[in-house]
Amino acid sequence: xxxxxxxxxxxxxxxLEAIGLTKHFPVRRKLRDLFNRxxxxxHAVDDVxxxxxxxxxxxxxxxxxxxxxTVARLLAQLYPxxxxxxxxxxxxxxxxxxxxxxxxxxxxxxxxxxxxxxxxPVHTIRYHLTRSLKIHGNAGSSAAELEAALSNLLTRVSxxxxxxxxxxxxxxxxxxxRQRVAIARALxxxxxxxxxxxxxxxxxxxxxxxxxxxxxxxxxxxNLAILYITHDIASARYFADDTMVMYAGRMVEGGDSESVTxxxxxxxxxxxxxxxxxxxxxxxxxxxxEDRGNGEPPSLINPPGGCRFHPRCPMAMPRCTTxxxxxxxxxxxxxxxxxxxxxxxxxxxxxxxGSAATGQSPEAVTVAADAHPEEVR
Amino acid sequence: xxxxxxxxxxxxxxxxxxDQAVHAVRDVNLTLHRGxxxxxxxxxxxxxxTLAYGLTRLLAPPGVVSGGEVIYHPEQGEPYDVLGxxxxxxxxxxxxxxxxxxxxxxxxxxPVHKISTQLxxxxxxxxxxxxxxxxxxxxxxxxxxxxxxxDRMDAYPHQLSGGMRQRVMIGMALILQPQVVIMxxxxxxLDVVMQRxxxxxxxxxxxxLGFSVIFITHDLSLLVEFSNRIAIMYGGRIVExxxxxxxxxxxxxPYSNGLLSSFPALRGPxxxxxxxxxxxxxxxxMPSGCSFHPRCPKAFDPCxxxxxxLGRPDTPDGATRTVxxxxxxxxxxxx
Numbered sequence: 001x002x003x004x005x006x007x008x009x010x011x012x013x014x015x016l017e018a019i020g021l022t023k024h025f026p027v028r029r030k031l032r033d034l035f036n037r038x039x040x041x042x043h044a045v046d047d048v049x050x051x052x053x054x055x056x057x058x059x060x061x062x063x064x065x066x067x068x069x070t071v072a073r074l075l076a077q078l079y080p081x082x083x084x085x086x087x088x089x090x091x092x093x094x095x096x097x098x099x100x101x102x103x104x105x106x107x108x109x110x111x112x113x114x115x116x117x118x119x120x121p122v123h124t125i126r127y128h129l130t131r132s133l134k135i136h137g138n139a140g141s142s143a144a145e146l147e148a149a150l151s152n153l154l155t156r157v158s159x160x161x162x163x164x165x166x167x168x169x170x171x172x173x174x175x176x177x178r179q180r181v182a183i184a185r186a187l188x189x190x191x192x193x194x195x196x197x198x199x200x201x202x203x204x205x206x207x208x209x210x211x212x213x214x215x216x217x218x219x220x221x222x223n224l225a226i227l228y229i230t231h232d233i234a235s236a237r238y239f240a241d242d243t244m245v246m247y248a249g250r251m252v253e254g255g256d257s258e259s260v261t262x263x264x265x266x267x268x269x270x271x272x273x274x275x276x277x278x279x280x281x282x283x284x285x286x287x288x289x290e291d292r293g294n295g296e297p298p299s300l301i302n303p304p305g306g307c308r309f310h311p312r313c314p315m316a317m318p319r320c321t322t323x324x325x326x327x328x329x330x331x332x333x334x335x336x337x338x339x340x341x342x343x344x345x346x347x348x349x350x351x352x353x354g355s356a357a358t359g360q361s362p363e364a365v366t367v368a369a370d371a372h373p374e375e376v377r
Numbered sequence: 378x379x380x381x382x383x384x385x386x387x388x389x390x391x392x393x394x395x396d397q398a399v400h401a402v403r404d405v406n407l408t409l410h411r412g413x414x415x416x417x418x419x420x421x422x423x424x425x426x427t428l429a430y431g432l433t434r435l436l437a438p439p440g441v442v443s444g445g446e447v448i449y450h451p452e453q454g455e456p457y458d459v460l461g462x463x464x465x466x467x468x469x470x471x472x473x474x475x476x477x478x479x480x481x482x483x484x485x486x487x488p489v490h491k492i493s494t495q496l497x498x499x500x501x502x503x504x505x506x507x508x509x510x511x512x513x514x515x516x517x518x519x520x521x522x523x524x525x526x527x528d529r530m531d532a533y534p535h536q537l538s539g540g541m542r543q544r545v546m547i548g549m550a551l552i553l554q555p556q557v558v559i560m561x562x563x564x565x566x567l568d569v570v571m572q573r574x575x576x577x578x579x580x581x582x583x584x585x586l587g588f589s590v591i592f593i594t595h596d597l598s599l600l601v602e603f604s605n606r607i608a609i610m611y612g613g614r615i616v617e618x619x620x621x622x623x624x625x626x627x628x629x630x631p632y633s634n635g636l637l638s639s640f641p642a643l644r645g646p647x648x649x650x651x652x653x654x655x656x657x658x659x660x661x662x663m664p665s666g667c668s669f670h671p672r673c674p675k676a677f678d679p680c681x682x683x684x685x686x687l688g689r690p691d692t693p694d695g696a697t698r699t700v701x702x703x704x705x706x707x708x709x710x711x712x
Contacts, residue, residue, distance in 0.1 A: 063568040174656035204420040205595050205639050209652030231568065238641030238650065261643060275573040276643050279601035279625050296538055296571075 015193045015225040016075060016108060018050040020084035023070055027301060042300045044070045046249045047084070052193050052225040057216070059228045059240030059257065061272070065297055067249040068229045072195045075227065076110045077101060106136045109186035113198040115178035119170040125181050126166045129153055132188030153184040158214060176207035180214065187218070193225040201231070212239045233272055237261040242335075245269045248297050248308040251327075255336030265330045265338040267313045307340070310356065315342055317351040381450055382556055382589050383409040383432070383475075388445035390424070390431040392660075398443075399660045401427040403613045405445070406687065409557065414583065414590045416600035416621065418636065419610035420657045425593045426480065428610070429559050433475055434459065434467060449474065452556065473503050475557040476550035478543075481566055485546065486534040492545055493530040496520070499552050515552065523548040524578060540571040547579065551586065559591045564599075576603055598640045601625045609633050612658050612668030615687055619698035629690055629700045631673045667703065679703045 024041035045067040052058055062068040073079045075086060077095050085092050088107065095101045112118040119128060129150050133139040139146045151162035157180040159165045170178055179199060186194055196215065200208040216239060219226050228240050236243045237257050244254040245266065253266040264270045298304050304311050310320040319341050328343040330336045341347045390402035402424040409415050419425045430436045432447045447459040451474065462470055479485050487495060496516035500507055507515075517527040523544040534542055543563065550558050560579075564572040580603065583590060592604055600607050601621050608618040609632065617630040628634050635653035642648070655672035658664060664671050670680035679685075680703055688707030689695045700707075 063570065176656055204657055205597070206420055206635060206653035207656060209639055209641075209650050210654065213651070233569075234641045234643040237643060238647065258647070271570055273643060275569040277569075277573075277596060277599040277602055278643060279598045279640075280644065296540065 013054045014051055015054055015089065016052040017087040018048055018075060018084065019087065021048040021074055021081060022046050022083040023074055023079060024082045040301050043249050043303050044300060045074065048251055050244065052227055054225050055219060055223045056242065057219060057226040057228050057240040059230060059236035059243045060246060061230055061233050061236050061243060062246035063231060063297060066246045068246050069197050072110065072197045072227060072229055076108060076195050077104055102135065106189045107191055108193045108195065109189050109191040110195045110197065111182055111186050111199050114202050115175060115182050118182050119178060121170055124167050124169055126150065128181065128185050129188055132185045136189040138188060138190055153188055156187060157184045175203045176211060179203060179211055195227045197229045233261060234276055248303060249300055250308055251339060253338040255333060259333040259336045263332055265343065266340045267315050268309045315353040316356040317341060317347060317353055318356045319347050319351055321356055380411045381408050382411045384448040385432055386446040388431060388447065389443045390427050391441050391443045393439045401613050401660060402431055405615055407608055407615065409589050409591060411589055412587050413606065414592055414604040416604035416607040417591060417593045417610060418595065418597045418600055418607060420595060422657050422660060423610040424613040425610050426561055429561055429591065429593055432459065433477060433559065472499060472555065473553045474555055475559060476555040478546050478550050478560045478563045480562040486542055488534050491531050491533055496549055496552060499549060503553055519548040519552050522582065540567055540575065543567060543575055551582065554586060555588060557589050561593045597636050612663055614701065617700045623694065623698060629705050630702045631675050632669045675704060
């Protein structure tokens with residue numbers, strides 16, 4: 001049994017870091033494009049900065065198509081990246097496959113959304129877990145050690161007694177139990193970081209919290225760094241220490257979960273939070289969340305210039321249509337930032353918020369030349 | 378508001394026949410009032426979709442309605458039992474009186490036909506005397522009502538986004554101005570921003586057109602906000618039914634409690650939540666007595682052996698709600 005029983009690494013140590021991570025998927029060229037030189041691409045992820053620390057859960061919140069799953073797959077090295085860097089313990093890594101990939105996977109494991117699809121229906125739970133243990137060298141040297149490691153894994157994910165589950169097939173388990181098996185399989189590699197891509201969205205409501213609480217418990221006991229990808233910002237508040245919000249392939253806001261959800265700074269985060277179902281609000285008093293764009297995100301093949309949210313933003317200023325916003329410190333809590341020109345005083349002074357939202361041409365107002373926002377990374 | 382439009386009495390739905398039958402819906406009593414949004418919540422396998430298909434007679438074999446009545450009160454004329462209609466009567470009843478927006482409605486549009494064809498098809502089937510010109514005008518008007526510009530009439534479903542397809546489906550459900558619209562998880566596949574817009578629009582349309590809605594979902598927090606009354610299903614039975622605000626503030630059944638505390642709050646203090654232990658029941662091996670008792674934190678003696686009946690509890694507001702739980706002795710049964 002070589003699984004680390006308790007955490008030995010210091011807490012808050014940076015495990016995985018993404019710097020300017022970018023992924024463009026090429027679009028298949030049509031015949032008529034044969035003679036021009038433009039190569040269209042889907043700008044799935046652009047310039048994403050992300051830090052996963054030991055013992056912390058970082059949530060990545062966004063709508064479908066915002067690129068959040070692509071980020072997870074890039075971090076798991078399932079896709080090669082277009083630009084940027086992924087650092088594991090400060091060392092730049094780029095793996096293509098083979099032994100290198102296995103070494104990487106032993107430290108960074110992924111949990112997928114659909115436990116009905118991520119387990120092989122013709123193999124038992126024992127097979128799935130044994131494979132994970134053997135591949136990553138945690139199976140021990142004898143049959144007894146393997147058996148102990150297997151039951152240890154199942155106990156960790158609260159599938160007890162282990163003997164009852166080991167020889168079952170995936171279809172004999174409920175959705176929540178299957179997701180626990182998928183988590184156990186990830187733990188079989190004894191990883192430092194877990195990338196959980198919507199781990200509970202396919203599960204029944206009443207058992208979602210059980211799985212989230214299990215992940216939190218594991219994080220504390222094994223000192224794991226967890227990336228929690230979700231579209232449900234309320235569960236990010238519940239489960240994650242830090243929350244990042246993504247829109248159309250870019251990070252728009254980040255900070256500790258409490259300040260991002262309680263005092264959202266970016267207009268998109270506000271829209272997202274106003275749209276979430278809230279039992280304390282009564283339908284009649286419903287203040288319509290402001291959205292000028294029919295609720296639809298932009299095309300990622302030709303994303304809008306400047307801030308990608310500006311076509312829908314009720315606060316859009318002329319500068320938003322031309323200049324890409326940088327990360328600006330909000331100032332209410334340390335580490336709370338938003339990529340929005342609203343937090344750049346010089347821009348707001350020169351151009352009243354909402355001035356570009358009424359259809360004014362961007363040329364009508366000159367961009368404040370002396371704007372030197374303090375850039376944070 | 379108090380006039381009933383649809384009364385479900387002792388409805389039972391089975392899958393399969395004889396000893397092999399699985400009882401998916403058991404002894405359901407429910408009344409939908411005119412102009413009301415009735416929320417039907419429950420986990421997967423609780424029988425909420427089966428109930429909707431059973432009462433509209435859309436169940437595909439091996440599903441069978443094995444007992445009960447569904448009394449429909451038309452705007453004019455005598456009430457009648459939907460389960461007793463002949464095929465021809467049923468054809469006239471469907472869509473004109475009750476319409477359904479299906480789960481994953483985005484995929485229930487025919488990909489090889491234009492939106493306009495699919496919308497006017499409904500009119501051609503139900504109002505054959507209508508001219509094609511007025512059919513088109515009606516379809517265009519309907520699209521405008523759900524917030525799609527009329528120039529998308531000639532689009533194919535793949536040219537529309539998920540939210541727009543969902544709007545088309547809602548428009549199609551409303552095109553004959555039915556009295557009852559059943560929505561089976563209409564927004565589960567959509568993003569929250571889109572979900573709010575579509576539901577807001579639906580509430581607006583309901584105020585304007587005055588239809589009643591049965592809204593089926595697993596998202597209880599959504600129901601509390603959008604519906605007037607909520608019925609909670611577990612293991613094929615209704616376990617509690619009350620006004621939305623009442624249910625949210627003081628639910629009586631432990632399952633409703635558990636379900637309500639399964640949703641982390643976005644506002645207010647951050648609390649430790651537990652969800653419900655165990656897993657949802659298997660319809661093939663339903664526990665004896667109250668089907669929730671193996672997962673129930675408050676289970677006691679009678680729960681394992683006796684099935685609790687749905688009835689009015691002895692609380693001060695007992696006249697307006699029903700619950701099926703041994704913790705709350707029933708004053709008067711329903712049905």
